Amino acid sequence: MGGIRERSSQGQQIYETKFRVRYAETDQMGVVYHSNYVIWFEVGRVEMLRQLGFTYRDMEQQDETHIAVVDLRCRYKVPARYDDLICVRTRLLNVRESLLRFGYEVVRDTDELLLAEGETVHLVVDAQLKRMKLPEKYLSAFLLAAGQNS
Amino acid sequence: MGGIRERSSQGQQIYETKFRVRYAETDQMGVVYHSNYVIWFEVGRVEMLRQLGFTYRDMEQQDETHIAVVDLRCRYKVPARYDDLICVRTRLLNVRESLLRFGYEVVRDTDELLLAEGETVHLVVDAQLKRMKLPEKYLSAFLLAAGQNS
Amino acid sequence: MGGIRERSSQGQQIYETKFRVRYAETDQMGVVYHSNYVIWFEVGRVEMLRQLGFTYRDMEQQDETHIAVVDLRCRYKVPARYDDLICVRTRLLNVRESLLRFGYEVVRDTDELLLAEGETVHLVVDAQLKRMKLPEKYLSAFLLAAGQNS
Amino acid sequence: MGGIRERSSQGQQIYETKFRVRYAETDQMGVVYHSNYVIWFEVGRVEMLRQLGFTYRDMEQQDETHIAVVDLRCRYKVPARYDDLICVRTRLLNVRESLLRFGYEVVRDTDELLLAEGETVHLVVDAQLKRMKLPEKYLSAFLLAAGQNS
Numbered sequence: 235m236g237g238i239r240e241r242s243s244q245g246q247q248i249y250e251t252k253f254r255v256r257y258a259e260t261d262q263m264g265v266v267y268h269s270n271y272v273i274w275f276e277v278g279r280v281e282m283l284r285q286l287g288f289t290y291r292d293m294e295q296q297d298e299t300h301i302a303v304v305d306l307r308c309r310y311k312v313p314a315r316y317d318d319l320i321c322v323r324t325r326l327l328n329v330r331e332s333l334l335r336f337g338y339e340v341v342r343d344t345d346e347l348l349l350a351e352g353e354t355v356h357l358v359v360d361a362q363l364k365r366m367k368l369p370e371k372y373l374s375a376f377l378l379a380a381g382q383n384s
Numbered sequence: 385m386g387g388i389r390e391r392s393s394q395g396q397q398i399y400e401t402k403f404r405v406r407y408a409e410t411d412q413m414g415v416v417y418h419s420n421y422v423i424w425f426e427v428g429r430v431e432m433l434r435q436l437g438f439t440y441r442d443m444e445q446q447d448e449t450h451i452a453v454v455d456l457r458c459r460y461k462v463p464a465r466y467d468d469l470i471c472v473r474t475r476l477l478n479v480r481e482s483l484l485r486f487g488y489e490v491v492r493d494t495d496e497l498l499l500a501e502g503e504t505v506h507l508v509v510d511a512q513l514k515r516m517k518l519p520e521k522y523l524s525a526f527l528l529a530a531g532q533n534s
Numbered sequence: 535m536g537g538i539r540e541r542s543s544q545g546q547q548i549y550e551t552k553f554r555v556r557y558a559e560t561d562q563m564g565v566v567y568h569s570n571y572v573i574w575f576e577v578g579r580v581e582m583l584r585q586l587g588f589t590y591r592d593m594e595q596q597d598e599t600h601i602a603v604v605d606l607r608c609r610y611k612v613p614a615r616y617d618d619l620i621c622v623r624t625r626l627l628n629v630r631e632s633l634l635r636f637g638y639e640v641v642r643d644t645d646e647l648l649l650a651e652g653e654t655v656h657l658v659v660d661a662q663l664k665r666m667k668l669p670e671k672y673l674s675a676f677l678l679a680a681g682q683n684s
Numbered sequence: 685m686g687g688i689r690e691r692s693s694q695g696q697q698i699y700e701t702k703f704r705v706r707y708a709e710t711d712q713m714g715v716v717y718h719s720n721y722v723i724w725f726e727v728g729r730v731e732m733l734r735q736l737g738f739t740y741r742d743m744e745q746q747d748e749t750h751i752a753v754v755d756l757r758c759r760y761k762v763p764a765r766y767d768d769l770i771c772v773r774t775r776l777l778n779v780r781e782s783l784l785r786f787g788y789e790v791v792r793d794t795d796e797l798l799l800a801e802g803e804t805v806h807l808v809v810d811a812q813l814k815r816m817k818l819p820e821k822y823l824s825a826f827l828l829a830a831g832q833n834s
Contacts (some may be wrong), residue, residue: 247536253553257580257590258573258719260712262766265513269426269451272419272752273558280557280617291558291617302463303418306502308456313513316712317591352456362415363463403703407730407740408567408723412560412616419558423708430707440707441767450585467730467741533702565813568753569726572719602763603718606802608756613813652756663715663763 239246245381246325251281252343255318262354265313278322279354282336297369301334301356308352312342319343322376326380331367331384332358334376395531396475401431402493405468415463421500422456427490428472429504432486436525447519451484451506458502462492469493476530481517482508484526545681551581552643565613571650572606574637578622579654582636586675588681590672597669601634601656608652612642619643631667632658634676658664695831696775701731702793705768715763721800722756725788728772729804732786736825747819751784751806758802761791769793776830781817782808784826 253274257370261267280290308339315321321343328335333355360366368376377383395455403424430440443449464470471493478485483505490500510516518526527533553574561567580590593599614620621643628635633655640650660666668676677683703724711717730740743749764770771793778785783805790800812817818826827833 254580256573257711258717259578261707262710262712262714263450263452264712268456269419269422269708272422273556276557278417278553289617295491300413301415302460304460306418306456306458306460310452310454310456313452317589363415404730406723407561407726408569410562411557412562412564414562417558423706426707430704439767467739563750563752563813568756569719572722576719581820600758602713602715604760606718606756606758606760610752610754610756613752663713 239366246327247267247379247381248325248363249278249285249379250321250323251278252321254317255314255316256319257316260316262290263313265315268308268310271308271310271314271340271352272304274320274322274340275306275308275336275352275354278324278338279336281322281365282324282326282379286379288372288375293372297372298361299334299366299372300359300361300363301371302359302363303354304357305355306352307354308350312349314340314342314349320349326376329373329376329380329382331373332365334358334368394470396477397529397531398473398475399428399432399435399529400473401428402429402469402471405464405466405470407466410466413463415465418458418460421458421460421464421490421502424470424472425456425458425474425486425492425502425504428474428488431472432474432476432529436529438525439521443522443525445516447522448511449516449519449522450509450511450513452509452513453504454507455505456502457504458500460500462497462499464492464499470499476526477503477531479523479530481523482515484508484518486528546627547561547679547681548623548625549578549582549585549679550621550623551578552619552621553577555614555616555620557616560616563613563617568608568610571608571610571614571640573654574620574622574640575606575608575624575636575652575654578624578638579636581622582624582626582679586679588672588675593672597672598661599669599672600658600659600661600665601664602659602663603654603657604657606652607654608650610650612647612649614640614642620649627677629673629680629682630674631673632665634658634668686762696777697829697831699728699732699735699774699829700771701728701750701774702769702771703727705766705770707766710766713763713766718758718760719763721758721760721790721802722744724770724772724790725756725758725774725786725802725804728774728788729786731772732774732776732829736817736829738822738825743822747822748811749816749819749822750809750811750813752809752813753804754807755801755805757804758800760800762797762799764790764792764799776826777803779823779826779830781823784808784818 323339473489623639
């Protein structure tokens with residue numbers, strides 16, 4: 235499930251992906267354990283790539299291009315709960331030759347309540363974790379999604 | 385495993401806890417998946433509490449005091465790998481009546497290489513997730529650990 | 535995503551649910567870490583309940599009925615890989631007043647290759663983990679799904 | 685933490701490893717989510733190897749020998765809870781040239797209460813997941829640990 239929602243203010247495309255909270259993701263406070271939002275950000279990133287016409291699987295396997303997380307930030311507003319239908323809204327905040335910055339909103343789908351928001355910064359690296367430039371096909375698509383003029 | 389290491393510069397106590405990377409924590413890049421550091425921060429917090437003479441279990445069960453994460457930050461330096469002996473160095477950066485800020489360093493124990501560092505901010509809440517003041521016994525111990533004059 | 539597929543041989547309804555393998559679920563062998571199939575079984579159970587007209591959330595909250603795992607079995611055939619579209623086929627193998635036995639097939643959706651299969655046995659318990667009888671509305675629906683005459 | 689406990693009845697060595705339940709491992713029932721026991725079995729296996737003088741890291745990296753799970757069984761007796769000190773008692777039930785069967789008891793360390801028990805069966809495979817024979821140094825050590833005459 236998912237789709238694209240244009241946002242005009244900064245020209246960035248917003249990509250949505252939806253899934254339900256798993257029981258395994260809850261903790262004894264009765265809410266989702268906070269590290270799971272980090273995994274949800276990854277789900278958002280991956281589905282954004284798919285909606286851009288790529289898969290991260292091919293990016294790794296065919297183009298030996300990996301994006302390694304170097305910085306993570308998450309602000310928690312309202313706890314997600316078991317069986318909630320979650321919508322992750324992902325966008326590219328910044329694109330450079332070997333660096334990507336993604337932004338995320340985690341929303342409860344039924345009432346659009348913002349549960350959490352965050353950012354991740356990634357270096358583009360090869361299989362040996364050495365920094366490299368994004369292959370051109372990704373770079374141009376990412377610049378477009380980020381609303382940047384290349 | 386763990387212990388206390390005084391740090392003079394800011395008067396904060398540093399609490400260490402050690403454990404090995406589990407196979408389950410790796411991903412197909414051959415390194416630890418990045419959300420696991422967030423769980424390691426929690427392990428560091430909990431063992432810090434234990435070294436202060438409390439358990440978070442009692443804090444929740446007996447004193448109905450929970451500390452809910454509201455902000456998370458992690459900067460990744462060098463990837464942890466399977467079977468590495470990890471040392472998490474935890475300290476209290478800031479203590480207020482109903483807010484705690486922890487800092488963490490994740491270090492590879494064999495050579496003291498810094499793998500990641502981060503901070504979390506927590507609100508003190510009751511079982512219904514409503515904000516409350518820290519019970520006095522915790523507050524005074526936390527202030528001491530943070531090197532703050534109450 | 536999901537749906538019902540009748541299977542005539544034993545009269546059990548088979549309920550399907552589909553999702554993609556997350557990067558977080560892989561390990562350094564380049565395949566899905568084996569404990570994740572256990573979580574996928576749970577996803578299959580929960581979606582089966584939903585297709586039966588219930589939610590496990592309501593079952594717990596409104597009817598204080600929990601189903602606690604007491605036995606787990608999984609046989610691994612072919613490893614699932616990152617980004618595979620997975621289909622879990624769940625069915626009720628056996629229903630008794632306070633015991634449920636589920637069966638699962640984990641299939642790669644693109645070519646219907648069987649990746650793993652397993653069973654779980656659950657006791658019906660209340661919030662204090664004490665054994666109880668299934669409320670009538672669940673029992674009758676479950677017996678029907680299991681193809682059992684009550 | 686851990687150590688060896690001889691068990692005379694079947695001549696198998698029992699290897700112990702201990703750790704605390706993490707908050708992340710609990711679920712909203714207030715107990716440990718059941719898939720985590722499967723990860724604990726892995727911790728038990730790995731620490732057993734270490735006590736035998738090997739590391740699974742070297743086994744994979746230096747000897748390109750992997751042990752892939754093909755069968756898993758777990759019986760849950762009493763739920764583990766947050767902060768419990770857990771002891772996993774691991775032993776080799778059966779050793780063949782390219783197959784290993786491990787048995788596990790998960791015990792609450794404070795009162796030796798049995799929480800769960802299980803078995804896993806593993807094929808010995810190379811990095812391409814093709815079946816291979818155990819290198820001699822492992823085979824002889826494993827046969828000894830299993831109390832088998834080779």
